[in-house]
Amino acid sequence: MTVNIGVIGTGSIGSDHIRRIGEKCRGGRVVAVSDLDQERAAAIAARVDAKAFPSGAELIANAEVDAVLVASLAPTHAEYVLGCLAAGKPVFSEKPLATTAADCERVVAAEQAAGRRLVQVGFMRRFDSDYRQLKAALDGGEIGDPLMIHCVHRNPFAVESYHSEMATTDTAIHEIDAIRWLLDEELTSVQVLTPRKTSRRHAHLQDPQIMLYASDSGVRADVEVFVNCQYGYDIQCEAVGETGTARLPDPARLSVRSQARETRAVPQTWQERFTTAFDVEIQEWIDAVAEDRTSGPSAWDGYAAAVIADATVKALHSGGIESIPMPARPGFYD
Known part of the structure; x- marks a missing residue:
């Protein structure tokens, strides 16, 4: 099975992933791209024989797209990941999953409501x-x-x-x-x-x-x-x-x-140090999508990192020791 992938965001990391899928990974191909810079998206789409969409929402809704890779600006991640969950499509989100713990919690809740794990977060150190x-x-x-x-x-x-x-x-x-x-x-x-x-x-x-x-x-x-x-x-x-x-x-x-x-x-x-890790990360995600299984860091991992980050920023400003209010991990993510 070839996984048809839509990529939202064609900046530095997005264009690198598009190159990676085409040159390094097996079992996947980029069929759709979108970016705020529509001229850049169109140029990249032409280079890889994909279709450029005027918005991420339209890309997600397209029937030809099996799975979505989100590499857009961080404040947009939650919106696109939630859109993928609503469409029932597997989604790889570059870090962060969202810029606030509250938005990460929305993603976790939506994924559990969907009844299956569809989200992988781009913490590439694990690869x-x-x-x-x-x-x-x-x-x-x-x-x-x-x-x-x-x-x-x-x-x-x-x-x-x-x-x-x-x-x-x-x-x-x-x-x-x-x-x-x-x-x-x-x-x-x-x-x-x-x-x-x-x-x-x-x-x-x-x-x-x-x-x-x-x-x-x-x-x-x-x-x-x-x-x-x-x-x-x-x-x-x-x-x-x-x-x-x-x-x-x-x-x-x-x-x-x-x-x-x-x-x-x-x-x-970072490209010099972790290029191979990125290759492995995206390949394992494509394999997991093709086999209808989970892979890599979950939405819960993205949420947990956001909770810890919020406490860390609070500690930076307070100068004191701050507790990290981590809820118990749902069994859904075991």
């Missing part, structure tokens, strides 16, 4: 081979019961429109989901520390930030977000257990020894 090895080490008890998790998320620079809250909502949101997934439990409290600000930031931005989380079982997790580190895109994660540690390897890069020095290049973009 990275290194993260999967780390998860397997924890699940297999190779380091005993986990006690601490240390995470680092660094970018070389941030644009002027990037603000302090985005350190949580756009950046650490990936670590938030990864920690929940690695531990298979929820986070219960958060505090945000604000170290000395780097002089390389824009004046309005608190950078770096350190987020301190506690889990249901008492595991402590810290996340360093530093989006003006200058030297590259650097993702790190280490789990410390009772009998050992497990750490993500550094991305493989050529090591050069010359002039009494050894050097190795550092990735500069």
Whole structure:
């Protein structure tokens, strides 16, 4: 079976997914696209032999579209995902599922009312081979019961429109989901520390930030977000257990020894670091749609991340320890 896919949003990540489906993935083809920039959508549609639609709603309603990939601006995600649920169509939503926990809750309620899981959220860390090895080490008890998790998320620079809250909502949101997934439990409290600000930031931005989380079982997790580190895109994660540690390897890069020095290049973009993870993520989603089953992070995972993000932003402004008001996960998502 070939899955006919409609893509809403043809910007950076949307166009990359369209290329990926056409060149890297099997079993799926892009048959429809839409974007606020209708000229761009038309140009991309012509390139891949798809039809350009004037709106996401019309794309979702089209009978030729079997499944929808939402890669539009974040504030539009909830609207399009809810439209897909109303139409009974599987939908892949890039993160975030929605920009507020309340809208995520609406999606969760609508999916349960539909009676079947149709939503996958784009937390691609779960599809990275290194993260999967780390998860397997924890699940297999190779380091005993986990006690601490240390995470680092660094970018070389941030644009002027990037603000302090985005350190949580756009950046650490990936670590938030990864920690929940690695531990298979929820986070219960958060505090945000604000170290000395780097002089390389824009004046309005608190950078770096350190987020301190506690889990249901008492595991402590810290996340360093530093989006003006200058030297590259650097993702790190280490789990410390009772009998050992497990750490993500550094991305493989050529090591050069010359002039009494050894050097190795550092990735500069998220595309360099996670391209393969995106390939695996979209392929597994296409396979799941073709086989009428669920795959990957659920709408509940998107909702949980939003609840934690809201508490983290609150902690940034309060300077104190904030509880995370996480409801019990419905059995629908077990």
